[in-house]
Amino acid sequence: MAIQPELDRVTRLSVEKHVEALRSGVHAWASGRLGEPSAMGDARWPAGLIIATWLQAETGTPPAGGPEHRVGRSGGGFDALDFAFLPPDRWLAPDAAFDLSIPLTHRPGARQLRIPIPWYGAGMSYGSISEQVMLARALVAERWQTFTSTGEGGYPLSLQPHREHVITQVATGMFGVREETILWAPIVEIKYAQGAKPGLGGHLLGDKATTSVAAMRGSVPWVSLFSPFPFHSVYSVEDHRKHIDWFRSINPDLLVSVKVSTPTDVDMVAVGSYYAGADVLQIDGAYGGTGAAPEIAKKNIALPIELALPRVHRFLESEGIRDEIVVMASGGVRTAWDIAKAVALGADGCVLGTTELVALGCTRCSNCERGRGCPFGLTTTDPELSALVDPQWGAERLDRLYRSFDLQLRGILRRLGLAKIRDLRGRTDLLRYVPGGVAGCSEPAHGPR
């Protein structure tokens, strides 16, 4: 690909050697023949779930009887929820027409964008991830007619050919935001807060603020970038409205997504966003995130998405505006089953970040922010490391992961007797709570093949 950096011959040969070893290694681990790496995984992403995600990115189908691909072992939230499926005789036919599409606006007069699957890619900035990874995500978004987001770090020109599927994120540092990046965007995502570090603004540590990253952001190389928090121009719903008007004055056709975290009054925030004119409200729960964050912020500030969603959904319903705004859930949505559970808890769809990185080979070692960045070439802009990921290879893996998720969601709908994902929204009556967490794959995990 054109964006692959120029490397000297020895480095290029070394990179080729490691690319080959990495791909064969990921394949070997995904095959299940080697078991699970014992130092891999954690409660939210156990080793089996990581391996299962790798496997889906290889095969395009969920593992049949292999590693657990639906839930983690955190003991709560999505991991303690299961579906109350209908008895098999009431399942829909395998060849029934399932509709997974969701609209991205309900506002009359707005550009009526619709995505055929109930998820799109989360904002991960250039600098926090490589351009190769951004391009891979854009390629798969285009293939599936959905979206990916630039994150707050500018808009690499390699994404421009796929601009109909790229969301421009505008966050508090305004890094890389230019008039043309607003003009190119079908959707602008205003990031007020993020789940991994609610109330703290983005962090890009100095080692990762390379020359190219700094150039894109209009900053000084090798100097840590801490986005301020919040927008110093927004202190009210009216200010928020003004922000949206600014963007629409540049590009009247765009939709506006508002990304917020999950404070106690997340329901009020949702209503405020609606009245400010947002088309999409992205609620980012506390347990997600891909970039560097203070450990104290990850676990202790703001609600997990599973607990925030019902609050928002019910409040919007009680205000009579639930069908006027699209609610997307993010922050700890890992699997197709998590997507379905989030929808049942009240979301319209989900936004995926970490899952896509795992599909590309991330082991969730949490060293993203350290030194040159990710050893797998994902969360880095180091020329040598980022060359480990070929965008086309990445897009193929993401495509197969999407296929697997699509298949699983259809299977879930089928067993719930629902033809449309939209009919699942807010149906907590179709969920079952399992204290302590859902254990393993005790039943067929997927429906139609």
Place this chain on the structure above:
Amino acid sequence: MCPSARRIGRGEVTAPRPAFQRYAIPTDPAPDVVRVPPRFRVKVTKYRLAALAIGEVIHARGNMRVALSRPCMYGVFGRPVGGMAPIEDLCVACLRCTVEYPRVVRIVRNPARELLAVPGISADEVETLLYESRTGRVPVRGAGYRGPFGGSGWDGMWLDMSEIVRPTRDGIHGREHISTVVDIGERPPFLAFDAAGAPVGPLPRGRAISVPFLLGPAPADERADEVQDVLLEAARHLDTLALVPLPTILERGLAGPHVAPLVGAGDLSLLDRLPAPPVVVEIDGWDPIHHAAIAARFPDAILSVRVPLGSDAVALVRAGARVIHLVAPDWAAAAVSLPDDIRRTHLALVEAGVRDEVTLLGSGAVRVAEHVPKAIACGLDAVVLDVPLWVALQGRRREDPGAAGASAAVSWAFPRAGEEWAVRRVLNVAASWRDQLIEILGAMGLREVRRLRGELGRCMFQVDVEREALGGIDGYPA
């Protein structure tokens, strides 16, 4: 003219104003002196590595730089013999080596690391404390949260954040203006004045400390005196208080505004030997006679009473106590119940209408940085630190199975590394914890930690929010 002097009236010059000095805790690297086992073991199958190396030399057609290019970017295979003698201390378990060469190298968690745990503090928490005490930094990592969904005690609560309300509009985060000062003392519910406008009756009395934590007394150890010196020196740097047993103060001739004598029931007669009146005195246990006697002996001192967690704080206040230090004697039990116990005490004082008149301190089961803001949000004014500091000093906990009482059975052995190193370690932990507290306050939009006290409306308890969110779902416990 001195730039900080100012000209007033007809040109007379006042004395130079003292330059404003922003509170900061000095930090300096203080490496571990007791070797900490590596987090991970690197298991290399050497004959396979040899075969791999030969194969790669052939594959690279003798280009040794390519053939010997290694997967690890952290230097684990940085020795000339590479994987034959991996440097395990450098391994961060990125797993790239084992992903690339699964049949040659495996990374496993080091079981020896679990030995770092001490009762009430997990190995992971010890590891965090060691990092903080080595560096003074806030632990930062990528890839989101990795732990259980919730839990009991501190793990069963989340703090609020504010989408748009900020502590200040200054600075990139306004962090530098967030105050961590708290007051230890008492405030009357109202002031009374005589006809001339002079105040009559009780006035507010307090000692402001710059961080919402005090340092507890040194634990039992043959070198407890040295540790006590370290804590005292750290308290001086931090501008806080160190609680020191009265006999130790007398024996070692300690004095100063950062020393708070801890007076046991049998120590009353020793008080006369204090070289100077103390600012704060902590009395072990509640005895109204002792309390009155010490108040009479040191009328200007602030008296704190040290009582077990669960004591009736309202009754204590009605009996005259104004600073109450709640001590959780059993760490394991307190880890579960402490938030509820603090909350209950705080609310009882609110209900009695006396909360603003008194200071609540707490100790026990405050293990890591996040517990400080959570404890304050539940109702404490400040916490008293103990075991985390012994861990930071790389103390080893010892239990004497032959001893009778639980408290008598436990002692700590500290490495000989010099006072300077030890003070640095304590300051590093304090700096890291204060910075993390400021992260929380910034996220919550609070300008000072005093406003966090008892801010229960901005705490989200798992049991409550989960019931609200999931309560109607089949199978959710009634």
